[in-house]
Amino acid sequence: MMSAPHVGSFSDCLVVAGILAVFGLVGWLLPSVGAPIGPDGMPSTVSTDLRNLPYYALRSVFRMAIALIFSLVFTFVYGLAAARSKRLGKVLIPLLDILQSVPILGFLSATVAIWLALFPGSELGVEAASIFAIFTSQAWNMTFSFHRSLLSEPQELDEAVRNLRLTRWQRFWTLDVPNSMIPLIWNMMMSVGGGWFFLTASEVISVGNRDYALPGIGSFVATASAEEKPGKVACAIVTMVLIVVVIDVLVWKPLTAWAEKFRITNNASETPKKSAVLTVIRQSHIDKWIATLLTPIKDGLDRVMRVFGRTGARWTAPAKRRRTGDLVFDVAVGAIVVFGAYQLLSSIAQKTGFDELGHAFGLGFITFLRVLLLTIVCSVIWVPIGAIVGMNPRISRFAEPLVQVLSSFPANFIFPFITMWFVAWNIDINWGSILLMALGTQWYILFNVIAGASAIPNDLLEMTHNMGLSTWMRWKKLILPSVFGSWVTGGITAAGGAWNASIVSEVVSYGRHTLTADGIGAYITQATAENNGMKVLIGVVVMAVFVVGANRLFWTPLENLADTRFALN
Known part of the structure; x- marks a missing residue:
């Protein structure tokens, strides 16, 4: 049997090798990211040579990682400001509703010229535009999740940090972040899945009458679909599955297992989550190395951040x-x-007239009906399944990896095959687009419900068994109320994601076949293709009005209900 020192040494070697591999890959990719644009300009398509797929996959993963880092920073800053300031919250949360309702093409149309101007003559401008587009598909649901966690912090923990007179900076790292960790990690997984879903749109960027194609697996699929090469699309799908599985093993499984220590419960989980990668990390001395490096920085930041005052110590006007x-x-x-x-x-009256605005609102109502039907059906299906997975560690151990793989897989990669199926079976795209939208957005509800069910204290579950409650009463009195707030968060982000997904679900194509549904998503897609900036603006505004209106009239009252009646604090 291997002795403990030998195990630690072996783990140290693995961890160091992994760190060096990551830095080596980043160092290898960086020169190509900032490469100068040649005299012929950037290509509008990429090569479909299968030998390029590994390199394309690494470029796409690199963009996703950079966007996720920026999304996490944005989540902490924006969510904290909205939760801690009543006045700012009145503005920031409605603004977040609007931001999540703006489709990725709207952000690209408004900002891509800025990014190209910031980095002239370099591919870095197009890369920055692509990363920003992926960021816009990741940040909003993470911010909603973090904001809800801040508002639902247990009262006894809030009183504890006040009594300990922690600074606001110390409170952030000792209560705010740990309390939000489980739902935040699940929403990070969902954000990455959302980023994969819009990967094609973010790697093939249109500016005016020019298309810029960045090396990536999304642009590979777009080119292979346009050239009607289903075999190469299938190879890209297999590559994507491998990427998702590797990321799940190396990143998400260790993070979800590590986050279990932040569960608020009096009893340990019956079957703790395990991860081979996390076990290796824990057996190594990486924690001591990090502590040695970061402790001076932490102490310095603690001293600097004292100027912002202590928790609860504020002057009241x-x-x-x-x-x-x-x-x-x-x-x-x-x-x-x-x-x-x-x-x-x-501007609308001068350039297009209000008739165009009325036409867009009619199309927006059609898409609204699709989103409504999708949200209802997905909630009925995934709320009970998510609660069961989240409450049962044994089921979770097998189901979570499958869920993570399915949710992270970009559903629009299989759109070419679904388009062929729709054409062959004469399926109306006006109904088929609902299925396409659901493939990319249903996971928001499932992930949030799993996270909410995972946070139910084991002692409460055991109490319902000891009291002899029936299955229905247990669900009615404990489980459904406990996951209600998580379902609301998932519903908001799922509905917002569905509106965004409409731009790639209401217009689908494969080779010479293009199917177009009636809806605001198709309207924005066509306006973008025509380089009609005013129509793009009208479409984005109409979509924002519907999303914000639904949130104010429906989701906000449900959020208030979750905070007042169904919060576990």
Whole structure:
């Protein structure tokens, strides 16, 4: 039997080798990322030589990782500001609703010229535009999840950090982040899945009448589909499955197993989650190395961040002054909104007329019906399944990897084959697009419900068994109320994701076959192809109105209900 020191030494070697491999790959990829654009410009397609697939896959994974890092930073800053400031929350959360409703083509149309101008003559401009597009498909649901975790922190823990007089910086790392870790990791997984879903749109970028194709597995699929090469599309799908499985083994399984220590429960999990990678890391001395490197930095940051005060130590203005300040803030925000709406309507009236706006709203209502039907059906299917997976470690051990692989796989990679099926069976794309939208967005509900069910304290579950409650009563009194808030978060992001997915689900093509559904997604896609900026703007505004309206009228009351009646605190 191998002795403990030998195990530690072997684990150290594996960890060091892994770190060196990551840095080596990054160092190998960086020169090509910032390569100068040649005299012929960037190509509009990529080679479909199968020997390039491994390199394309690494480029795509690299973009996804960079976008995820920026998304995590954005999540912490934006979510904390919205949760800790009542005034900022009034603006930031509705703004987040709008941001998640803007499709990726809307962000690209508005920003790609800026990125190209920032990095002239270099592929870095197109890379930055692509990474930003992936960021816009990742950040919003992570931010919603973190914000909800901040609002639902257990009261006794909040009182503990106040009594300990921790600084706001210390509170962030000792309570805010640990309390949000389980749902945040699940939403990070979902964000990566969303990034894969829009990979083709983010790697083949249109500016005016020019197309820029970056080396990547998404652009490979786009080119192979346009050239009607199903065999090469199938090879890309196999490569994508391998990527998803490797990322699951090396990243997500270790993270979900590690996050179990943040569960709020009096009893340990009956069957703790395991990960071979996490076991190797724990057997190594990497924690000591990191502590040695980061402790001086941590101590320095603790001292610097004291200027922001301690938790709960804030000066409270008189009630009359607070009301006056709130009124001034609301009036200022309202004036800005009214001025922006006036300018927008004036531009529409001058350039296209309000008839075009009415036509777009009609198409938006059709897409709204698709999103509504999709949300209802996916909730009925995935809420009970997600709760069962999240509450049962034995089931979770086998189901979670499968769920992670399915959710991370870019469903639009199989759209060419589904398009062939629709054409062969004469399936109306107006109905078929609902299936295509669901393939990429149903996982938001499932992931959030799994995370919510995983956070149910084991002692509460054991109590329901000891009390002899029937299965139905256990679900009615504990399980469904416990996952209600998570379902709301998943529903918001699933609905927002479905609206975004409409741009790639309402117009699908394979070779010379193109199927177009009636809807605002198809409207935006066609306007982008025609380089009609005003129509793109109208489509984005209409989509934002529907998403924000649904959130204000439906999801916000449900969020309030989850906070007041169904929070585990």
